[in-house]
Amino acid sequence: VEPRIIFHLDMDAFFSAVEVTSNPGLAGKPVIVCGDPYRRSVVSTASYEARKFGLRSGMPVGQARKLCPDGVFVAGNPQKYVYTSIKILQVLKEFSPLVEPFSVDEAFLEFNNLDLGDAVGVAREIKARIKRDFNLTCSIGIGLNKYVAKMASGLEKPDGLTVIMPDEFLERFGEKQVGELWGVGEKTSAKLKSLGVYRVKDLAAFPEKTLTRVFGVYGSYLKMAANGLDNSPLVPYYQGVEPKSVGHEYTLVQDVADRRYLLSTLLRLAEQVGRRMRAGGYFCNTITVKIRFSDFKTITRQKKLATAFERDDIIYAVARNLFEVNCGAGKIRLIGVSASGLVKKAEAQGDAMFEDDRRHRIFVRVVDSIRDKFGDDSIKRGGSMRISLPTY
Protein backbone atom coordinates (compact mmCIF):
# COMPACT_ATOMS: atom_id res chain seq x y z
CA VAL A 1 0.00 0.00 0.00
CA GLU A 2 1.37 3.38 -0.97
CA PRO A 3 1.40 5.96 1.81
CA ARG A 4 -0.62 9.12 1.35
CA ILE A 5 1.15 11.78 -0.64
CA ILE A 6 0.63 15.46 0.03
CA PHE A 7 1.02 18.28 -2.45
CA HIS A 8 1.32 21.88 -1.42
CA LEU A 9 0.47 24.26 -4.22
CA ASP A 10 1.52 27.87 -3.91
CA MET A 11 0.62 30.40 -6.60
CA ASP A 12 3.61 32.50 -7.66
CA ALA A 13 3.29 36.19 -6.73
CA PHE A 14 -0.45 35.59 -7.00
CA PHE A 15 -1.95 39.08 -6.71
CA SER A 16 0.61 40.63 -9.05
CA ALA A 17 0.25 37.78 -11.51
CA VAL A 18 -3.54 38.15 -11.59
CA GLU A 19 -3.16 41.88 -12.26
CA VAL A 20 -0.87 41.07 -15.18
CA THR A 21 -3.41 38.68 -16.69
CA SER A 22 -6.06 41.40 -16.69
CA ASN A 23 -3.58 43.95 -18.01
CA PRO A 24 -1.04 42.15 -20.23
CA GLY A 25 0.87 45.40 -20.80
CA LEU A 26 2.24 44.89 -17.29
CA ALA A 27 3.98 41.63 -18.21
CA GLY A 28 7.68 41.66 -17.38
CA LYS A 29 7.37 44.85 -15.32
CA PRO A 30 7.85 45.23 -11.60
CA VAL A 31 4.22 45.09 -10.49
CA ILE A 32 3.47 45.79 -6.86
CA VAL A 33 0.04 45.14 -5.40
CA CYS A 34 -0.60 47.16 -2.28
CA GLY A 35 -3.42 48.71 -0.31
CA ASP A 36 -4.93 52.05 -1.23
CA PRO A 37 -1.90 54.08 -2.41
CA TYR A 38 -3.47 57.23 -0.96
CA ARG A 39 -3.49 55.71 2.50
CA ARG A 40 -0.83 54.32 4.76
CA SER A 41 -0.31 50.91 3.30
CA VAL A 42 2.17 48.12 2.73
CA VAL A 43 3.13 45.82 -0.13
CA SER A 44 0.81 42.82 -0.46
CA THR A 45 2.64 41.13 -3.30
CA ALA A 46 5.63 42.11 -5.40
CA SER A 47 6.18 40.43 -8.77
CA TYR A 48 9.47 38.64 -9.18
CA GLU A 49 10.74 41.56 -11.27
CA ALA A 50 10.00 43.84 -8.29
CA ARG A 51 11.63 41.47 -5.81
CA LYS A 52 14.94 42.02 -7.60
CA PHE A 53 14.84 45.53 -6.15
CA GLY A 54 14.50 44.14 -2.65
CA LEU A 55 10.72 44.54 -2.36
CA ARG A 56 8.95 42.17 -0.01
CA SER A 57 5.45 41.62 1.35
CA GLY A 58 4.73 43.78 4.36
CA MET A 59 7.11 46.54 3.34
CA PRO A 60 5.72 50.08 3.66
CA VAL A 61 4.79 51.44 0.25
CA GLY A 62 6.93 54.54 0.77
CA GLN A 63 10.00 52.40 1.20
CA ALA A 64 9.05 50.26 -1.79
CA ARG A 65 8.77 53.35 -4.01
CA LYS A 66 12.23 54.43 -2.99
CA LEU A 67 13.73 51.06 -3.83
CA CYS A 68 11.78 50.70 -7.05
CA PRO A 69 10.78 54.12 -8.41
CA ASP A 70 9.71 52.71 -11.79
CA GLY A 71 7.48 50.06 -10.26
CA VAL A 72 3.82 49.86 -11.18
CA PHE A 73 1.91 50.22 -7.92
CA VAL A 74 -1.60 48.79 -8.12
CA ALA A 75 -4.29 48.93 -5.44
CA GLY A 76 -5.41 45.37 -4.77
CA ASN A 77 -8.75 43.93 -5.93
CA PRO A 78 -9.50 41.26 -3.32
CA GLN A 79 -12.68 40.11 -5.06
CA LYS A 80 -10.76 39.35 -8.22
CA TYR A 81 -8.24 37.22 -6.34
CA VAL A 82 -10.92 35.33 -4.45
CA TYR A 83 -12.78 34.68 -7.69
CA THR A 84 -9.64 33.36 -9.40
CA SER A 85 -8.77 31.33 -6.32
CA ILE A 86 -12.14 29.57 -6.37
CA LYS A 87 -11.76 28.80 -10.06
CA ILE A 88 -8.35 27.27 -9.41
CA LEU A 89 -9.72 25.17 -6.54
CA GLN A 90 -12.33 23.78 -8.92
CA VAL A 91 -9.55 22.63 -11.23
CA LEU A 92 -7.64 21.07 -8.33
CA LYS A 93 -10.73 19.09 -7.34
CA GLU A 94 -10.54 17.33 -10.69
CA PHE A 95 -7.20 15.86 -9.61
CA SER A 96 -8.17 14.89 -6.06
CA PRO A 97 -11.31 15.33 -3.99
CA LEU A 98 -9.08 15.89 -0.98
CA VAL A 99 -8.25 19.58 -1.39
CA GLU A 100 -7.65 21.85 1.59
CA PRO A 101 -7.68 25.55 0.69
CA PHE A 102 -5.05 27.04 2.95
CA SER A 103 -5.22 30.68 1.94
CA VAL A 104 -6.30 32.61 -1.11
CA ASP A 105 -3.18 31.47 -2.98
CA GLU A 106 -2.30 28.13 -1.40
CA ALA A 107 -3.83 24.70 -1.13
CA PHE A 108 -2.94 21.21 0.05
CA LEU A 109 -3.94 18.13 -1.93
CA GLU A 110 -3.89 14.55 -0.70
CA PHE A 111 -3.49 11.49 -2.90
CA ASN A 112 -3.87 7.91 -1.87
CA ASN A 113 -2.77 4.92 -3.95
CA LEU A 114 -0.42 7.09 -5.93
CA ASP A 115 3.11 6.02 -6.75
CA LEU A 116 5.70 8.67 -6.05
CA GLY A 117 6.94 8.60 -9.65
CA ASP A 118 3.38 9.19 -10.86
CA ALA A 119 3.00 12.03 -8.35
CA VAL A 120 5.53 14.12 -10.23
CA GLY A 121 3.58 13.54 -13.43
CA VAL A 122 0.33 14.61 -11.77
CA ALA A 123 2.00 17.74 -10.44
CA ARG A 124 3.22 18.59 -13.95
CA GLU A 125 -0.32 18.13 -15.26
CA ILE A 126 -1.70 20.47 -12.58
CA LYS A 127 0.88 23.10 -13.39
CA ALA A 128 0.11 22.82 -17.11
CA ARG A 129 -3.63 23.13 -16.50
CA ILE A 130 -3.20 26.25 -14.37
CA LYS A 131 -0.90 27.75 -16.97
CA ARG A 132 -3.33 26.93 -19.76
CA ASP A 133 -6.58 27.93 -18.03
CA PHE A 134 -5.39 30.98 -16.11
CA ASN A 135 -2.03 31.89 -17.62
CA LEU A 136 -0.59 31.70 -14.09
CA THR A 137 2.32 29.76 -12.68
CA CYS A 138 2.54 28.00 -9.36
CA SER A 139 5.05 26.04 -7.32
CA ILE A 140 4.26 22.59 -6.01
CA GLY A 141 5.95 20.81 -3.12
CA ILE A 142 5.47 17.09 -2.60
CA GLY A 143 6.05 15.16 0.60
CA LEU A 144 4.51 12.57 2.88
CA ASN A 145 3.02 15.19 5.19
CA LYS A 146 1.74 18.76 5.00
CA TYR A 147 4.75 20.30 6.68
CA VAL A 148 7.26 18.79 4.27
CA ALA A 149 5.09 19.61 1.26
CA LYS A 150 4.76 23.21 2.42
CA MET A 151 8.50 23.58 2.94
CA ALA A 152 9.19 21.89 -0.40
CA SER A 153 7.01 24.26 -2.40
CA GLY A 154 9.17 27.20 -1.37
CA LEU A 155 12.46 25.70 -2.52
CA GLU A 156 12.31 26.34 -6.25
CA LYS A 157 9.94 29.26 -6.61
CA PRO A 158 8.76 30.48 -9.04
CA ASP A 159 7.33 27.76 -11.25
CA GLY A 160 8.91 25.10 -9.05
CA LEU A 161 8.28 21.40 -8.51
CA THR A 162 10.08 19.79 -5.59
CA VAL A 163 9.77 16.35 -4.05
CA ILE A 164 11.17 15.70 -0.59
CA MET A 165 11.30 12.20 0.81
CA PRO A 166 11.44 11.68 4.58
CA ASP A 167 15.16 10.94 4.59
CA GLU A 168 15.87 14.00 2.47
CA PHE A 169 14.40 16.69 4.71
CA LEU A 170 17.56 17.37 6.69
CA GLU A 171 19.70 17.15 3.55
CA ARG A 172 17.64 19.95 2.03
CA PHE A 173 17.10 22.12 5.10
CA GLY A 174 19.70 21.10 7.69
CA GLU A 175 22.16 23.88 6.83
CA LYS A 176 19.50 26.60 6.63
CA GLN A 177 18.75 29.06 9.42
CA VAL A 178 15.96 28.04 11.81
CA GLY A 179 14.01 31.13 10.72
CA GLU A 180 13.45 29.44 7.34
CA LEU A 181 11.15 26.93 9.01
CA TRP A 182 7.41 27.45 8.70
CA GLY A 183 6.20 28.52 12.15
CA VAL A 184 9.54 29.95 13.29
CA GLY A 185 9.48 33.72 13.21
CA GLU A 186 11.74 36.50 14.38
CA LYS A 187 11.19 36.06 18.12
CA THR A 188 11.58 32.31 18.16
CA SER A 189 14.72 32.54 15.99
CA ALA A 190 16.26 34.97 18.45
CA LYS A 191 15.34 32.80 21.41
CA LEU A 192 16.79 29.74 19.71
CA LYS A 193 20.01 31.62 18.94
CA SER A 194 20.36 32.39 22.63
CA LEU A 195 20.25 28.63 23.20
CA GLY A 196 23.03 28.18 20.63
CA VAL A 197 20.61 26.86 17.98
CA TYR A 198 21.25 28.51 14.63
CA ARG A 199 20.61 25.93 11.93
CA VAL A 200 17.78 23.53 11.30
CA LYS A 201 20.09 20.58 11.96
CA ASP A 202 20.97 22.03 15.39
CA LEU A 203 17.29 22.25 16.24
CA ALA A 204 16.62 18.76 14.90
CA ALA A 205 19.18 17.32 17.33
CA PHE A 206 18.38 19.56 20.30
CA PRO A 207 17.03 17.94 23.50
CA GLU A 208 13.25 18.16 23.45
CA LYS A 209 13.08 18.62 27.23
CA THR A 210 14.92 21.92 27.02
CA LEU A 211 12.73 23.08 24.16
CA THR A 212 9.58 22.25 26.09
CA ARG A 213 10.87 24.06 29.15
CA VAL A 214 11.59 27.21 27.15
CA PHE A 215 8.71 27.14 24.65
CA GLY A 216 5.97 25.11 26.31
CA VAL A 217 3.87 22.92 24.02
CA TYR A 218 5.40 24.75 21.09
CA GLY A 219 8.78 23.17 21.95
CA SER A 220 7.85 19.70 20.76
CA TYR A 221 6.35 21.20 17.63
CA LEU A 222 9.69 22.90 16.92
CA LYS A 223 11.63 19.68 17.26
CA MET A 224 9.22 17.85 14.96
CA ALA A 225 9.25 20.64 12.40
CA ALA A 226 13.05 20.59 12.22
CA ASN A 227 12.89 16.88 11.49
CA GLY A 228 10.17 17.19 8.87
CA LEU A 229 7.67 15.32 11.05
CA ASP A 230 3.98 16.20 11.09
CA ASN A 231 0.87 14.14 11.55
CA SER A 232 -1.74 16.84 11.10
CA PRO A 233 -4.62 15.71 8.92
CA LEU A 234 -5.66 17.33 5.67
CA VAL A 235 -9.05 19.01 6.10
CA PRO A 236 -10.91 18.80 2.77
CA TYR A 237 -12.62 21.93 1.53
CA TYR A 238 -16.06 20.40 1.77
CA GLN A 239 -15.68 19.90 5.50
CA GLY A 240 -14.88 23.56 5.91
CA VAL A 241 -13.70 25.11 9.13
CA GLU A 242 -15.90 27.20 11.37
CA PRO A 243 -14.40 30.62 11.97
CA LYS A 244 -13.51 31.51 15.55
CA SER A 245 -13.77 35.25 15.13
CA VAL A 246 -14.89 37.92 12.70
CA GLY A 247 -13.24 41.31 12.80
CA HIS A 248 -12.41 44.47 10.97
CA GLU A 249 -9.79 47.07 11.67
CA TYR A 250 -8.91 50.34 10.06
CA THR A 251 -5.79 52.45 10.01
CA LEU A 252 -6.91 56.05 9.74
CA VAL A 253 -5.58 58.21 6.95
CA GLN A 254 -3.93 60.32 9.63
CA ASP A 255 -3.73 59.96 13.39
CA VAL A 256 -6.90 61.44 14.86
CA ALA A 257 -7.82 62.78 18.28
CA ASP A 258 -11.40 63.84 17.47
CA ARG A 259 -13.55 61.44 19.50
CA ARG A 260 -16.67 62.05 17.42
CA TYR A 261 -14.83 61.07 14.26
CA LEU A 262 -13.35 58.01 15.95
CA LEU A 263 -16.76 56.88 17.19
CA SER A 264 -18.24 57.21 13.72
CA THR A 265 -15.44 54.97 12.43
CA LEU A 266 -16.07 52.55 15.28
CA LEU A 267 -19.74 52.39 14.31
CA ARG A 268 -18.87 51.59 10.70
CA LEU A 269 -16.59 48.78 11.86
CA ALA A 270 -19.28 47.44 14.19
CA GLU A 271 -21.75 47.42 11.31
CA GLN A 272 -19.30 45.60 9.03
CA VAL A 273 -18.70 42.97 11.70
CA GLY A 274 -22.44 42.56 12.22
CA ARG A 275 -23.02 42.19 8.52
CA ARG A 276 -20.37 39.50 8.16
CA MET A 277 -21.85 37.59 11.09
CA ARG A 278 -25.34 37.73 9.66
CA ALA A 279 -24.05 36.69 6.24
CA GLY A 280 -22.48 33.62 7.84
CA GLY A 281 -25.40 32.97 10.18
CA TYR A 282 -23.40 33.56 13.35
CA PHE A 283 -24.05 35.02 16.75
CA CYS A 284 -21.25 36.08 19.08
CA ASN A 285 -20.90 36.65 22.79
CA THR A 286 -17.63 38.61 22.95
CA ILE A 287 -16.56 41.92 21.47
CA THR A 288 -12.94 43.02 21.29
CA VAL A 289 -11.85 46.56 20.54
CA LYS A 290 -8.34 47.26 19.32
CA ILE A 291 -6.72 50.66 19.63
CA ARG A 292 -3.34 51.60 18.20
CA PHE A 293 -2.02 54.93 19.38
CA SER A 294 0.24 57.36 17.53
CA ASP A 295 3.33 55.78 19.07
CA PHE A 296 2.19 52.39 17.67
CA LYS A 297 1.45 51.08 21.14
CA THR A 298 -1.50 48.78 20.69
CA ILE A 299 -4.04 47.56 23.21
CA THR A 300 -7.04 45.25 23.02
CA ARG A 301 -9.98 45.27 25.38
CA GLN A 302 -12.72 42.69 25.29
CA LYS A 303 -16.06 42.09 26.93
CA LYS A 304 -17.92 38.82 27.11
CA LEU A 305 -21.67 39.01 27.50
CA ALA A 306 -23.92 36.39 29.05
CA THR A 307 -25.94 35.96 25.86
CA ALA A 308 -25.25 35.64 22.16
CA PHE A 309 -26.09 38.49 19.82
CA GLU A 310 -25.52 39.78 16.28
CA ARG A 311 -27.28 43.12 16.23
CA ASP A 312 -25.26 46.10 15.08
CA ASP A 313 -26.54 48.30 17.89
CA ILE A 314 -25.45 45.82 20.56
CA ILE A 315 -22.05 45.27 18.95
CA TYR A 316 -21.61 49.01 18.76
CA ALA A 317 -22.78 49.68 22.31
CA VAL A 318 -20.28 47.18 23.71
CA ALA A 319 -17.49 48.40 21.45
CA ARG A 320 -18.20 52.01 22.24
CA ASN A 321 -18.06 51.44 25.95
CA LEU A 322 -14.75 49.57 25.66
CA PHE A 323 -13.40 52.30 23.43
CA GLU A 324 -14.43 55.24 25.59
CA VAL A 325 -13.00 53.74 28.74
CA ASN A 326 -9.65 52.97 27.12
CA CYS A 327 -9.00 55.50 24.36
CA GLY A 328 -7.31 58.17 26.44
CA ALA A 329 -7.14 61.69 25.06
CA GLY A 330 -4.30 61.50 22.54
CA LYS A 331 -4.19 60.76 18.83
CA ILE A 332 -5.16 57.36 17.58
CA ARG A 333 -3.78 55.53 14.55
CA LEU A 334 -6.01 52.46 14.25
CA ILE A 335 -9.24 51.11 15.60
CA GLY A 336 -10.60 47.61 15.24
CA VAL A 337 -13.69 45.67 16.26
CA SER A 338 -13.82 41.91 16.44
CA ALA A 339 -16.52 39.43 17.46
CA SER A 340 -15.67 36.05 18.97
CA GLY A 341 -17.36 33.30 20.89
CA LEU A 342 -19.20 32.57 17.65
CA VAL A 343 -22.12 30.19 17.54
CA LYS A 344 -24.30 29.23 14.63
CA LYS A 345 -27.64 30.95 14.58
CA ALA A 346 -29.55 27.74 15.30
CA GLU A 347 -27.53 27.14 18.45
CA ALA A 348 -28.25 30.67 19.61
CA GLN A 349 -32.01 30.06 19.46
CA GLY A 350 -33.63 30.26 22.82
CA ASP A 351 -31.18 32.84 23.92
CA ALA A 352 -32.92 35.79 25.55
CA MET A 353 -31.58 38.30 23.06
CA PHE A 354 -32.72 36.21 20.16
CA GLU A 355 -36.29 37.09 21.02
CA ASP A 356 -35.92 40.64 19.85
CA ASP A 357 -38.07 42.55 17.50
CA ARG A 358 -38.69 41.38 13.98
CA ARG A 359 -38.83 44.84 12.51
CA HIS A 360 -35.25 45.58 13.45
CA ARG A 361 -34.15 42.36 11.81
CA ILE A 362 -35.97 43.12 8.58
CA PHE A 363 -34.51 46.60 8.47
CA VAL A 364 -31.01 45.23 8.94
CA ARG A 365 -31.52 42.61 6.25
CA VAL A 366 -32.50 45.26 3.74
CA VAL A 367 -29.49 47.38 4.59
CA ASP A 368 -27.20 44.36 4.32
CA SER A 369 -28.51 43.41 0.91
CA ILE A 370 -28.01 46.91 -0.42
CA ARG A 371 -24.49 46.94 0.91
CA ASP A 372 -23.78 43.57 -0.65
CA LYS A 373 -24.68 45.02 -4.01
CA PHE A 374 -23.32 48.52 -3.77
CA GLY A 375 -20.64 48.48 -1.09
CA ASP A 376 -20.39 49.53 2.52
CA ASP A 377 -20.58 53.22 1.78
CA SER A 378 -23.87 53.15 -0.13
CA ILE A 379 -26.00 53.50 3.00
CA LYS A 380 -25.08 55.04 6.28
CA ARG A 381 -26.99 55.67 9.41
CA GLY A 382 -26.88 59.15 10.82
CA GLY A 383 -24.24 58.38 13.38
CA SER A 384 -21.79 56.93 10.90
CA MET A 385 -21.81 59.88 8.53
CA ARG A 386 -18.29 61.06 7.96
CA ILE A 387 -17.42 64.10 9.95
CA SER A 388 -14.81 66.07 8.09
CA LEU A 389 -11.34 66.03 9.54
CA PRO A 390 -9.94 69.20 11.01
CA THR A 391 -7.21 70.67 8.81
CA TYR A 392 -3.74 69.68 9.83
Place this chain on the structure above:
DNA sequence: TCTGGGGTCCTAGGACCC
Protein backbone atom coordinates in the same frame (compact mmCIF):
# COMPACT_ATOMS: atom_id res chain seq x y z
C1' DT B 1 10.92 54.13 4.92
C1' DC B 2 7.30 54.87 8.89
C1' DT B 3 5.22 50.50 9.84
C1' DG B 4 -2.14 46.72 6.45
C1' DG B 5 -5.73 43.60 7.50
C1' DG B 6 -7.46 39.13 8.20
C1' DG B 7 -6.98 35.40 11.15
C1' DT B 8 -5.28 31.26 14.76
C1' DC B 9 -3.28 29.48 18.87
C1' DC B 10 -0.94 29.83 23.32
C1' DT B 11 0.26 31.80 27.89
C1' DA B 12 -0.16 34.09 32.14
C1' DG B 13 -2.42 36.48 35.72
C1' DG B 14 -6.43 37.60 38.37
C1' DA B 15 -11.18 36.79 40.00
C1' DC B 16 -13.96 33.67 41.95
C1' DC B 17 -15.61 29.46 44.02
C1' DC B 18 -15.34 25.36 46.95
Place this chain on the structure above:
DNA sequence: TCTGGGGTCCTAGGACCC
Protein backbone atom coordinates in the same frame (compact mmCIF):
# COMPACT_ATOMS: atom_id res chain seq x y z
C1' DT C 1 -5.37 34.94 61.96
C1' DC C 2 -1.47 36.59 57.80
C1' DT C 3 -2.59 32.52 54.69
C1' DG C 4 -4.05 26.15 51.27
C1' DG C 5 -4.95 24.10 47.11
C1' DG C 6 -7.56 22.96 43.08
C1' DG C 7 -10.28 24.28 39.31
C1' DT C 8 -12.63 27.32 35.93
C1' DC C 9 -13.52 31.45 33.57
C1' DC C 10 -12.21 35.81 31.74
C1' DT C 11 -8.98 39.08 29.94
C1' DA C 12 -4.69 40.95 27.71
C1' DG C 13 -0.95 40.27 25.09
C1' DG C 14 2.33 37.88 22.15
C1' DA C 15 3.85 35.09 18.25
C1' DC C 16 3.02 33.63 13.86
C1' DC C 17 1.03 33.13 9.18
C1' DC C 18 -0.70 34.74 4.51
